[in-house]
Amino acid sequence: MLITLLALLAVSAPTLWLLKPQRWRHAGWLAALPPLVVTAWLLTQLGPVGQGAVIREQYVWSEAFGLALDLRLDGLSLFFGLIVAGIGAAIAVYAGYYFEKKTTLGYFYALLFLFMTSMLGLVWADNLLALFVFWEGTSITSYLLISFKLSDPKALEGARRALIVTGMGALAMLGGFVLLGQIGGSYTISALLALPPDTFTSHALFAPMLILILLGAFTKSAQFPFHFWLPGAMSAPTPASAYLHSATMVKAGVYLLARLHPAFAESSLWFWTLLVVGGVTMLMGALIALRQVDLKAILAYATVSQLGVLVMLLAFNSQTAALALVLGILAHALYKGPLFLIAGIIDHATGTRDIRRLAGLAKAMPLLAAGALLAGLSMAGLIPTFGFLAKETLLEVFFHWMESGDPLGLVGLIASALAGALFVAYSLVLIWEPFFRRAAPQKQAAVQHPPSALFVLPVLLLAGVGTAIPFLLGIVEQGLFAAPASAVLGAPVTLHLALWHGWTPVFLTSLLAIGLGLLVFWLRQPVQAAFAQAPDKLSGTGIFDDLMDNLYGFAGSTTRIVLGAPLSAQVGVTLLAAAGFLFYSVFSHNFMSDLGVDWSALPTFYEVVLAVLAVLAALVTVKARSRLSAIISLGMVGAAVMLIYVFFSAPDLALTQFLIEVLTLVLLVLVFYRIPPQEVQPIPKRISFRHLLISLIVASWGFGMALLAAQRPLFASISDYFSLNVLAAHGGNIVNVILVDFRAMDTLGEISVMVVAALGGYALLRASRLRPVQDPTQPSDPAQSKKPASKPAGGKHG
Amino acid sequence: MAERYLALLDRILTPILFVLAIIFLIVGHNEPGGGFIAGLVVATAFLMQILARGDDFVRKLIGVYLQPTMGVGLVIAIFSAVLSLPEGAFLLGTWWKISLPGAGVLEIGSPTLFDIGVFLVVSAFVTSYLLELSRPARGNRR
Amino acid sequence: MIALVFAILVAVLMGTAIYLILQRNPMRMLLGLGLFTHAVNMLVFGTSVSDRGQPPVLLDKAAFDGDISQFVDPLPQALILTAIVISFGIVAFIIALLHRRHTLDLAGENCTDRVDDPFAHEPRSQLDAVDEDYEWLEDVVLQRNVERQTKESS
Incomplete structure (x- = not known):
């Protein structure tokens, strides 16, 4: 069933493209069907999987190499699958209206569905290598979606940066996977997780393996210091940003960490790396978000911050942390997705995403304002929203830590409360400034193109689901929260979720954070002004670009050094190195006496004659003055070799050699007939002698190799x-x-x-046919006009 | 004048070479032969055609089919490899027995198909090079 | 002693092949490549010549009783069979390269500024500056852009 669903999505990609969906106004609803089917099926599995059932499927690819497509649906995979498919359906509907009959809609759907297939494969895969393949699939589709607007150089640059960062990370991760497979003896994830955790943590290669895998996860999930690609990815069409770069793809790293959490969580390296990296990312993202003015940029940095929170939570090995993680992922997907979509609609309606030019949109777009209110309050974490639930659990994690007597717990609590306060501040900014304030500080943009109710519907649906979940906890908590949390923890989880716990210290902290957030919101202008002063120089992007420039320079100089030498020198060095290895082994071992060659096998007279014939013909090939005699003597060598095949019982070889010899001869004659002999400067004596020496060394190397090869195996x-x-x-x-x-x-x-x-x-033989095309726009360059414009070579067809 | 005799010889030899190639292809699994050799034999037949009747003749005859043939050959080979996926693995040999009335049982399997793919690629590869290189160069021709 | 005969054969073929490959004349390099193919094939084939036997073909399948000692080793033969065909492919490709260079020569492009490198197309100082061979591609793209512009403006 799982593979059928993946196939359904994969087939939908080209189908939707070919259908030319831009012809219909409501094409989005058709496109939403496949992900809706997936979502519906996954919903039916919530009950059984919540009870601990696991669905497995295996498709063997190559038994000999142990390669198989293993799919496995447990609580965590189901959870992520629901997010991917459910939000995917909403995005498909939204994109239909967003692109509004633009011809690129079909292409967008093709990429979107390919991405959906890869992403679902990623979260369902039970094999590290399959996971890696799907992982790269998401990177590539993400690259194509970011560079969707091909005419925009900034988009191309951002796409390339994102691809290089995530691609390098994935490469490191692959190395980590191989190490993990070597340590655990299997590439099947469920088999690895079934091993006792100290199999990994006490292994000598644990630290390198962990760091490699973490590199993959951190680059994908935009953790500090790799966070910079995510804001650059915002040149993707808004539905893609909402889907890939907020709700799903950037969570792939979090998913991987959550998946491997049971095996690694006991290690202190894991704990400190995730805690510090996640914490830094959280604070940094939240702070940078404050200085942005583009709606999408604000949301992008808020996403970075939230991803930091999730990674930080994964450091802990407790039930509350696992629960906070699951709640955080779902809550974030259900408020950040709609907010991105709202930003897209605003852009669509007013033509700008600059928050300084937006004000009072609630009047023109009341439905949208309602959606923004629902999603924004959830992001702020105000009671009784889903975001509140997630934040409460998050604070509880640190509170427990603090209670256990570690002073660092207090630091963590303060940091998360601070991040929470900043969340409150820019949630309010996002709700208040575009929708409700009276006038914009800069030239205000007017609503030229109010969205239809159907366009806003996906936003309301997603935000509505997010709002409804806290009130339906009794129904959904077992399948939706307990099952993934226990998969993250590796142990069963019991739940006690409720919106209202009474006046606990955690709730008081939460209130404090909200108060602080309101304060920041109140003082936002001076705060933003202060942030605008901060230096822009040391951004990750600049460092990355410098790095890439240096890399290109290095590659260029290496190429000049390696390929600058004449061909004969390059060939000579290569061959002499090979010969050197053989001579080393000859002198360091007792070569001749240890050689297990069967000297008793005697050649027949004819065989010796043939060998002598081949040797003589080869020498003639070297000495031949005319090209024709050289070709003929080469043919002689071939004939002798063919007869040797006959004598030593190799009829197939003899036949093949014979035919090839004929064809080679004709090809050589054809090309010699067409290309006249060249005047080549004679080689100086000294160099000629050097060539002779190299040839002799290589000949003795061949001699030794032949004897080595002939010995008893x-x-x-x-x-x-x-x-x-x-x-x-x-x-x-x-x-x-x-x-x-x-x-x-x-x-x-x-x-x-x-x-x-x-x-x-x-292509080489016909290349002349493709020349020349004159560029009529430019006057011909005097430097170039010396060369003849046409290359006469193609014969009749030329 | 010599080309006329060559053309005569070619009339006799070409069908023989083609039949030989098909025989090599069929028996290749049990006796000397196989896709590589059969492909080379076909290429030799075309070589003789080129020498006897000129490259234009052959180019008009088969020129446009060469590149597609290579593609088809590769696709056939990959198809034969995929064919055995339901059996459990990529490229696993899968065999069917077809009883021909009066001629015994013909065993046909995915390796046979694979060999046909090899045959198509090799023959088209060699022939395309022969054709391209025998194209007369300008000014170098009577 | 067969091993010795093959070793000498391989040595001579390799030596002559390398001597030809090191020459400046691309034609001789091509011949050297052909010789080198033979040398390596003989090297591989030499592993299976000490034990003589039948060709590795079951003429009567029904009578086959699992006695494989009567055959020579089939593996080197399989390796060489592919090697022969693929090296023909390489020779053909190099011929195409040479031919291309010749057409550029005819067109007046100076291909032999570097006397020591038969395949260098530009003098060393300009190696990384110009990429003449792909100029036609740029021309094609330019032409397409021009067509698009004229279509848009009309």
Whole structure:
């Protein structure tokens, strides 16, 4: 079933593109169908999975390598799957109205659905390598979505930056996965998690493995110091920003950490890294958000901050922390998604996202204002919203820590309360300034294009679900919260969720944070002015760009050093290095006496004659004056080699060699016929001698290699297996059965190379046909006009 | 004048070479032969055509099909590999027996299909190079 | 002793091949590559020549009793078979490269400024400055842009 759902989404991608959805006004509803099907099925599984049921599916790809597509649906996967599919449906509807008959709608849907497939695969995969593949799938679709507006250089730059950062992180993560697989002896995630945790934490390679995996998770989830790509990703179309860069994709890192949490949570390295990185990200994101004026930028930095909160929560190994994590993820998806969509609608309606130009939109768009109020209050964490529930649980985590006597707990509590206060402040900014204040400080934008009710509907739906959940806790908490939390913790979780706990110290802290937030909101102008003074220089983006420039420079100079030498020198160095290794082993071991060559096998007279013939022909090839005689003597070598194949029972080889020899001969003659002999400067004696020396060294290397290869095998060859099982493969010609059955993968690779070589050769031989096209807009450059414009080479077709 | 005799020889030899290639392809699994050799034999047949009748003749005949043939060959090979996925693995040999009335049982399997893919790629590859290089260069021709 | 014969054969083929490859004349390098292919094939084939036997083909499948000692080792043969074909592919590709260079020569492009590198197209000082070979591609793109502009303006 899981694979069917993935296939459904994957097939929807090209289908929607081909259907040209821009032709219909309400196409979004059609596009929302596939994710709605997925959501509906997942909802039916909430009950059983809540009771602890797990759905598994396995599709073997290559048994020999242990490669299989393992899918597994447990509480955490179901939880993330619901977010991905449910919000995906809302985004699909929204995008239909957002693009409003623009022809790019189909392309957007194709990318959106490909992303959805990858993201669902990522959270359902039970194999580290499959997870990695889906992970990269999300990176690539994200790249394409950020660079959606191809004409915008800033978008392209942001897309490239995002791809490089997440791609490098993923590469590190792959290394970490391999280490993890080596340590645990399996790539199946559920099997790894079933091992006792100290299998990993006490292993010598634990620290490098953990750091590599964390790099992947941190880059994906935009943690400090890799946070800078996320604001740059905001040039994506708003529905994509809402979906990928807020609700789902950036949570992939959090998902991975949550998934591996049971195995690693006991390590102190895990605890401190996640706590510090998450905490720094949380505060930094919240602070930077205050100085932004673009609605989407504010939301982006708020997202960074929230991701920091989630990562920080993962440091803890307690029931409350796991619960706070789950609540935080869902609450964030259900308020940040709608807020992004609102920003998109505002942009659509007024033509700007600059908060300084917006005011009093509530009059023109009352529905939108209602949505903003619902989502914004949840972001602020005011009682009785979902956000309040999440924040209470978060503060409780630190409160418990503080109670256990650690003074750092107080620091954590203060930091989270501070972040909470900042959340309150810019939630209020987001609600108040665009919608309710009377006049904008700068030239006010007018509503030119009020959105239809259907356009606003997805926003209201998402915000409405977020509002409703706290009042339905009794129904949903087992499947929606307890099951994922216990998957994160690796142990069953009992729940005691309620909106009202009485006047607990946590609630008082929360009230304090709200009060502080109101204060910041009240004083926002001086605060923002102060922040505007802060230096802009040391941003992650600048450092990253410098780094990339240096990398390109380094690559260039390396290329000049390595490829600047003449070809003969390069070839010589390579070959001499190879020969050097052989000579080293000859002198460091007793080469000749240890050599297990069977000297008793005697060649027949004809075989010796053939070998001598080949040797003589090879020498003639070198000495030949004319090109034709060189070709003929090369053919002689080929003929002798072919006969050697005949004498040593290799009929297939002899046949092939014969045919190839004929064809090579003709090709060489054809090309020599077309290309006249060249006058090449004679090589100086000194260099000629050097070449001779290199040739002699390589010849002795070949001699040694041949003797080494001819000795009795040190270990059993696999050819016996091939010979014995040839009948099982329904064949009699063992050589051919190896080629097309046992080792068919190699042959497949070979014919792929041949196709590439054919296309490359075709392009080279025909390239002249493609020249020249004069550029009529530019007067011809005098420097260039010296060269003839046309390249006469293509013959009749040229 | 020599080309006329070559053309005569070519009339006799070309069908023989094609039949030979098909035989190599069919028996390749049990006796010497196979897709590589069959592909080279076909390329040799076209080489003879090029030498006897000129490259334009052959180009008009098959020129446009060469690149697609390579693609088709690769697709067939990959298809034969995917064919065995339901059996459990990529590229696993899968065999069917077809009883031909009067001619015994013909065993056909995914490796046969794979071999056909190899045959198509190799023959088209070699022939395309031969055709491209035998295109007369300007000024170098009578 | 067969091993010795093959070792000498491999040594001579390799030595001559490398000597040709180190030359400045691209044609001779091509011939050297052909010789090198033979050398490596002989090197691989040499592993299976000490034990003589039947060709690895079951002529009578029904009579096969699992006695594989009668055959020579099939694995080197399979390796060499692919090697022969793929090295032909390489030779063909290099021929295409040479041909391309020749057409550029005919067109007056100076390909042999660097006497020591037969494949260098530009003199060393300009190696990273110009990429002439792809100029046609830029031309195509330019032309397309121009067409688009004229279409938009009309």
